[in-house]
Amino acid sequence: MIHVEPFTTRLPGPGPGPAPPVTLTLSIGVLEFTQHQLRALSAGTREAMVVWAGQPHPGGALVTHVITPDVHAHYDQLTMPSATRAELAMYLRREDLLLFADLHTHPTAAFLSRADRARPLSTRRGYYAVVVPDFGGGPAGTGWRCYEATGPDWKEVICDDRFRPEPC
Numbered sequence: 001m002i003h004v005e006p007f008t009t010r011l012p013g014p015g016p017g018p019a020p021p022v023t024l025t026l027s028i029g030v031l032e033f034t035q036h037q038l039r040a041l042s043a044g045t046r047e048a049m050v051v052w053a054g055q056p057h058p059g060g061a062l063v064t065h066v067i068t069p070d071v072h073a074h075y076d077q078l079t080m081p082s083a084t085r086a087e088l089a090m091y092l093r094r095e096d097l098l099l100f101a102d103l104h105t106h107p108t109a110a111f112l113s114r115a116d117r118a119r120p121l122s123t124r125r126g127y128y129a130v131v132v133p134d135f136g137g138g139p140a141g142t143g144w145r146c147y148e149a150t151g152p153d154w155k156e157v158i159c160d161d162r163f164r165p166e167p168c
Contacts, residue, residue, distance in 0.1 A: 002088050003068040005033060015056040017098055020126030021148065021157070023060030024052065024100055027166040030063050031140040034103055037068055038136030042105045046073040048136065049080070049104040051088070051121065053097040061100050062166070067091070076107055077115060085121075101128035103144075105135045110145040112154055123149050128162065 007030050034050055041048035049071050054064040069088055071078045092099055102121045106113075110133040120129060127149040134143070146162060147154040 001070045002084065002091060004091070005037075005066045005068075006064060007033075007066065008062075008064045017124075018056050018061050018126070021162065022100065022126040022128075024054075024063050024128070024163050025057055025060060025166050026052070026063040026163060028140075030066055033066050035132070035136055035138075035140035037066065038103065038105050038132055041068070041073075042135035042137075044135050044137065046075055046135075047071075047078040047105050047107075048073060049078055049102060051099060052101040052103070053092060053099050055096070055098060060164075061098065063100060065095075065097060078104060079119065080121070099127070101130055103130040103132060105132045107135060109133055110143055112145070112147045112156075117154060120149070120154075123151065125149055125151055128157075129154065130159070 007027055037050050038048045049069060051067045052063045053067055054062045067088065069080055069084045071080050099122060110131040112129060112131060116129060129147045131145050144159050146157050146159040148157045
């Protein structure tokens, strides 16, 4: 099952995916809700995950939805059941949304683990895997590490270089 939190009613309209590197435009509400969800779902005891979806936007992409998929979570590992992956894919298609990033917690340090690399949600070039330390216990964005899919592998990038605040 997935849980969806929309952050805008004004969608720019479907279009082709942006070319990498993708700059994600997002509201402070998206950041704060993301951190809140990760912290609440982790409960200081297990990993948690959310994904960011939206549509192409001039200069990159606009994050319009935070989606929380049900996952099997443990202290230092999580997996998304195939039925949940299928439900997420169907929702994205039905709503004309693109998936831009998954964000998940780690118990302590933020890094892209061997398991994260072995079972990514997407490997599309320009897709981001963001790892949040301390089960999401800190302020939004603090300590986050961002990794960009390059096809067969991932490269670490600076989050502030790829995420920009939505203009008021």
